[in-house]
Amino acid sequence: MTIYPFRAVFTAALAATIAMAFATTLRAQTAPVWTVPEIGALPRDAHGLLVREGRDLITATYAHIGPNVPDPAKRYAGNNLACGNCHLMAGTKKFGIPLFGLLGDFPQYSARSGRDISLEDRVNACMTRSMNGRAMPDDAPEMKAIVAYITFLSSGVPAGKQLPGMGTGKMPEMSRAANPARGSVIYARVCAACHNTDGSGIRNSAPNTDLGYMMPPLWGPDSFNDGAGMARLINVANFVHFNMPHGTDYLNPRLSVEDAWDVAAYVVSQPRPHKAGAEKDFPDLLLKPVDAPFGPYADKYSEQVHKYGPFAAIREAIAKLKKAGAK
Numbered sequence: 001m002t003i004y005p006f007r008a009v010f011t012a013a014l015a016a017t018i019a020m021a022f023a024t025t026l027r028a029q030t031a032p033v034w035t036v037p038e039i040g041a042l043p044r045d046a047h048g049l050l051v052r053e054g055r056d057l058i059t060a061t062y063a064h065i066g067p068n069v070p071d072p073a074k075r076y077a078g079n080n081l082a083c084g085n086c087h088l089m090a091g092t093k094k095f096g097i098p099l100f101g102l103l104g105d106f107p108q109y110s111a112r113s114g115r116d117i118s119l120e121d122r123v124n125a126c127m128t129r130s131m132n133g134r135a136m137p138d139d140a141p142e143m144k145a146i147v148a149y150i151t152f153l154s155s156g157v158p159a160g161k162q163l164p165g166m167g168t169g170k171m172p173e174m175s176r177a178a179n180p181a182r183g184s185v186i187y188a189r190v191c192a193a194c195h196n197t198d199g200s201g202i203r204n205s206a207p208n209t210d211l212g213y214m215m216p217p218l219w220g221p222d223s224f225n226d227g228a229g230m231a232r233l234i235n236v237a238n239f240v241h242f243n244m245p246h247g248t249d250y251l252n253p254r255l256s257v258e259d260a261w262d263v264a265a266y267v268v269s270q271p272r273p274h275k276a277g278a279e280k281d282f283p284d285l286l287l288k289p290v291d292a293p294f295g296p297y298a299d300k301y302s303e304q305v306h307k308y309g310p311f312a313a314i315r316e317a318i319a320k321l322k323k324a325g326a327k
């Protein structure tokens with residue numbers, strides 16, 4: 001009985017994916033190539049060393065500013081993740097939430113903060129949410145190194161240039177709610193071997209790098225908090241579709257669109273640290289992302305619908321409210 005709607009959704013989804021892949025290919029031919037500058041070619045002068053340090057902070061965050069480093073003053077991150085667990089290949093992978101070519105986008109208006117934010121503010125947004133930690137001062141040596149690395153990654157990219165490949169990608173949405181129960185079966189089959197049956201990941205075992213993870217946790221006390229971008233269904237689903245299992249490239253996704261939505265719903269349904277004050281995010285509720293997992297909301301849809309979709313009706317309601325407000 002439900003098989004036919006499912007299949008219709010899936011076929012439409014598949015067609016849209018193919019169309020999107022085609023559009024991406026076409027754009028790739030006209031846009032400048034994804035030329036990430038080579039860090040190893042930098043001279044070993046003060047600037048070259050700072051940029052290298054910045055990359056180390058991205059790929060081995062836990063070893064330098066994690067909750068278990070010896071110097072308490074350096075414990076900015078509250079979990080043992082690395083920025084690079086989400087900003088894949090040290091922030092250089094297409095649709096792996098790249099840090100490449102970002103510089104010209106800042107300062108930018110942040111709907112979450114309700115004001116213009118600097119690149120440092122944006123780094124701290126991930127520090128206090130994705131890393132469940134505390135903000136670093138703008139003049140902390142670690143902040144300067146991270147900013148130097150992100151700045152270096154933007155060398156040669158003109159300010160305001162929209163690069164294809166930013167963010168997590170955008171696969172088609174489903175017309176039904178994403179289903180955590182169905183997702184749990186996919187999780188057990190596809191993800192648990194790496195991320196562990198309880199989502200807690202697998203620690204590094206090499207004695208010199210034992211602070212971090214070989215396979216990062218997806219939920220639980222050492223994971224990102226519920227105010228993080230990765231705690232929102234649309235981000236998780238697209239990230240997973242275009243990047244997981246690890247090694248997957250956006251040109252060749254391995255999970256179907258439907259499976260990616262459902263397994264993401266399972267991840268989103270699991271417990272994680274709470275971000276205090278998250279309900280004050282997005283002071284203009286009309287700009288709050290439809291998939292924010294916590295209220296308040298401008299529309300009448302429940303937290304459950306915001307968490308798992310479907311989102312089309314929410315977007316319509318928001319558009320109406322915006323129109324009414326503009327009159």
Ligand code: HEC
Pocket residue numbers: 058061081082083084085086087097098099102105122123126127130131146166167224228229230235
């Ligand atoms: C758990 C995953 C995760 C981790 C770990 C993480 N981030 Fe992020 N980051 C994201 C997501 C998701 C976004 C996009 C957020 C959104 O769309 O709301 C993002 C966005 C950003 C951006 C803005 C990118 C853009 O396109 O505008 C910067 C800069 C950034 N992160 C830096 C960092 C740094 C530095 C660290 C480590 C201190 C870090 N992030 C750790 C998930 C993560």
Ligand code: HEC
Pocket residue numbers: 081084085086088089187190191192193194195214215216217218230236239240244245246255263264267
């Ligand atoms: C072959 C092992 C492997 C499999 C299978 C795998 N992952 Fe991952 N996953 C990783 C690794 C390793 C990273 C960190 C990437 C890095 O640091 O380069 C990661 C990162 C992630 C992240 C962002 C980091 C974090 O801690 O949240 C999410 C979300 C994620 N995986 C979800 C999934 C889901 C859902 C599945 C199943 C559909 C899956 N992964 C399957 C190895 C795997």
